[in-house]
Each structure stands twice: as structure tokens, then as C-alpha cells.
Amino acid sequence: GENVEQHPSTLSVQEGDSAVIKCTYSDSASNYFPWYKQELGKGPQLIIDIRSNVGEKKDQRIAVTLNKTAKHFSLHITETQPEDSAVYFCAATYDSSASKIIFGSGTRLSIRP
Amino acid sequence: EAQVTQNPRYLITVTGKKLTVTCSQNMNHEYMSWYRQDPGLGLRQIYYSMNVEVTDKGDVPEGYKVSRKEKRNFPLILESPSPNQTSLYFCASSSTPWTSRTDTQYFGPGTRLTVL
Numbered sequence: 001g002e003n004v005e006q007h008p009s010t011l012s013v014q015e016g017d018s019a020v021i022k023c024t025y026s027d028s029a030s031n032y033f034p035w036y037k038q039e040l041g042k043g044p045q046l047i048i049d050i051r052s053n054v055g056e057k058k059d060q061r062i063a064v065t066l067n068k069t070a071k072h073f074s075l076h077i078t079e080t081q082p083e084d085s086a087v088y089f090c091a092a093t094y095d096s097s098a099s100k101i102i103f104g105s106g107t108r109l110s111i112r113p
Numbered sequence: 114e115a116q117v118t119q120n121p122r123y124l125i126t127v128t129g130k131k132l133t134v135t136c137s138q139n140m141n142h143e144y145m146s147w148y149r150q151d152p153g154l155g156l157r158q159i160y161y162s163m164n165v166e167v168t169d170k171g172d173v174p175e176g177y178k179v180s181r182k183e184k185r186n187f188p189l190i191l192e193s194p195s196p197n198q199t200s201l202y203f204c205a206s207s208s209t210p211w212t213s214r215t216d217t218q219y220f221g222p223g224t225r226l227t228v229l
Binding site for chain 2: 006009034041042043044045046089091100101102103104105106
């Protein structure tokens with residue numbers, strides 16, 4: 001079945017440095033790739049997303065890149081700050097059956113002061 | 114304030130005792146969904162609903178039921194809970210399925226369920 005693999009499972013970076021989280025999806029029909037941030041004790045929140053007709057999207061300090069051929073997509077956070085510490089989830093879905101969405105297993109990002 | 118509410122937030126129960134976790138949204142969203150979150154497995158979709166009286170199975174529907182009699186409510190029912198259903202459960206809603214270019218998916222605060 002469809003699968004989304006996410007790496008690494010934990011990531012610790014120095015404040016101010018960049019963080020990169022990578023995901024690989026199995027279903028080549030997938031065409032929408034959201035990223036979610038989950039803070040302790042809260043539900044996930046959408047932070048950025050990308051569609052398959054776009055290779056890169058940026059929103060201030062966060063960016064997402066997509067390589068459709070390799071079925072990879074990545075989240076990049078630059079100039080990391082303490083409030084970036086959270087669990088991040090990638091996900092993949094496709095328009096023809098837009099209701100089903102497959103999540104990665106999550107990355108716990110810690111920002112060291 | 115736009116929000117998704119879940120009740121209860123915490124529940125400890127015993128095997129076989131039927132329970133219902135309620136989910137309600139105040140945004141007039143058509144689309145609602147239930148997930149369970151387990152360590153190392155991320156979020157897995159249990160059931161979703163495209164609109165009133167329209168529900169469908171996600172990836173892990175076994176042992177769960179849902180109903181969508183009204184637009185704002187989407188309860189999750191465990192007829193005979195088992196210990197492997199111990200998990201953190203999230204309800205989510207959006208005005209359209211996630212692939213909408215302008216839509217945001219809202220998650221509830223979560224319900225931590227323990228089945229002994």
C-alpha cells in the first residue's frame with residue numbers, strides 16, 4: 001500500500017543553524033504534500049505545503065522542495081529558533097481520492113540554545 | 114473562535130466497555146476525519162467524512178465506527194475497546210479535502226485513550 005517514510009526520527013541543531021527533514025513517498029499518483037508542526041500537547045498544524053507542479057516553495061524561514069522523479073520531498077528550516085522545537089510530520093495525498101492522506105512517522109526537532 | 118473540540122481529553126477504560134469520543138467543529142466544514150497517533154507510526158487515518166451521512170474508511174478502521182448525522186459533529190465509537198486501541202486520537206476538519214489551495218486543516222487538541 002501507500003507509504004511515506006520520514007527521516008530522521010530525531011534531529012538536534014544549534015540555534016541559528018538550518019534543519020532539514022526528508023520524506024519519500026511510494027505512490028506516484030500523489031500530488032499534494034503538506035507539512036505539519038505539532039507542539040507538545042497540541043494537535044498538528046499545517047505550516048507549508050507543495051503541489052506536484054511546483055519544485056520549491058518558500059515562506060519566510062521555511063521552505064519545501066519536491067523531486068517528483070525521485071519521489072522525495074524535504075522541509076528546510078533556516079535560522080532556527082527555540083520555538084521551532086516540535087515534532088514535524090510530512091504527508092502525501094492525491095486529488096483523485098483527496099480524502100485519504102498518508103503521514104510520515106514524524107521528526108522530533110530540538111533546537112539547542 | 115474557529116476550533117475543533119474533542120471530549121473527553123483523557124479516558125481510561127477497560128476492555129470491552131463501549132465508548133464514544135465526540136468531535137465538534139464550529140466552522141461549518143464539510144470534511145472531517147479521525148486519526149490515531151502512536152509512537153514511531155505518526156498519524157494514521159481511521160475514518161473520514163466528506164459530508165453529512167457520507168463516511169468512508171481510512172487506513173486503520175478496524176474496531177472503530179463513526180457517524181455523521183450533523184455537519185458539525187463526527188463522533189468516534191469503539192464498540193468493544195481492546196488494549197491495542199490505546200492511543201492518542203485526533204479529530205480534524207476542513208472546508209474541503211486537504212488538496213484545496215486555500216484551505217487549512219484544523220486539528221482538535223487530542224484525546225488520550227488508555228484501554229486496560
